[in-house]
Amino acid sequence: MWAGMTIGKDDKALRRELARRLIAVQEEQRLRLSRELHDDLGQMLASIALELHNVRAGSRELDDRLARATVLVDQLSAKVHDAAWSLRPADLDRLGLRASVEDLATMLCAQLGISCDVDLEALSSPLSREIALTLYRIAQEALTNVGKHAQPSRVSVTAHIHDDRMRLTIEDDGRGFDGGAEPGPGHLGLAGMRERLALVGGELTIETAMTKGTTVYADVPLAG
Structure with missing residues (x-):
């Protein structure tokens, strides 16, 4: 019974429309996530980096640790930016x-x-x-x-x-x-x-x- 069935033009059109809607939903989700990464997380990381740049601990060892932390935050900020850009430039x-x-x-x-x-x-x-x-x-x-x-x-x-x-x-x-x-x-x-x-x-x-x-x-x- 099923082997002899064919997909009609209406069915194909429906499937194509559903696929297009799915892509549209995916792109909307990408855009929302991209904005959240860039605007929220990105801004928070930028604020942390600014604070770290301005802090001086008073000892060589702690200053070195702060410098390494600053580098890590800067690297993380770059990765967040790249992720947001790839989701929706x-x-x-x-x-x-x-x-x-x-x-x-x-x-x-x-x-x-x-x-x-x-x-x-x-x-x-x-x-x-x-x-x-x-x-x-x-x-x-x-x-x-x-x-x-x-x-x-x-x-x-x-x-x-x-x-x-x-x-x-x-x-x-x-x-x-x-x-x-x-x-x-x-x-x-x-x-x-x-x-x-x-x-x-x-x-x-x-x-x-x-x-x-x-x-x-x-x-x-x-x-x-």
Whole structure:
């Protein structure tokens, strides 16, 4: 009985709408948590650091301990800032998609100590909030994978408009992987990227091979 059943168009549309609502809820939660980390915890840590900077214990040993505590608080503040930024970067709402993706790319390349080619002028074009957020998350996931697994010497992040579609391209010259094999632990995010793009009428394409680097293409419609 069940084997012969097919999923109708209405069912598919319902599932897609439910998936879109789930993503919207997740993004709202990310935004709330990001604000709490930045505004509440971040401000408290900043106040503690200021107090520690101004305290002098009067002995060399205690002064050294206070100095170490200050360094630890500063490091924790930086981690809180990074966590808040990764959850929901302020630039995405304040400065826009282009600046946010540029920040992702330049930050990764600075951490890896490699060259970075960036051409994202096309991301200045008007995009719906949903598509802009989708492209940001694709760039974030793809660049995170590069940093964790690729071991590249160069990364390129570009965006171009072809007809009525936007293409975001993330390319590296690193280790690559077997694109025909079952996804391993390091590549499970690819399925999520593909599903997320499909919800906005987009498409994900991967070109890769062992030792030949990886190129990720994310295509989304500009209208509709």
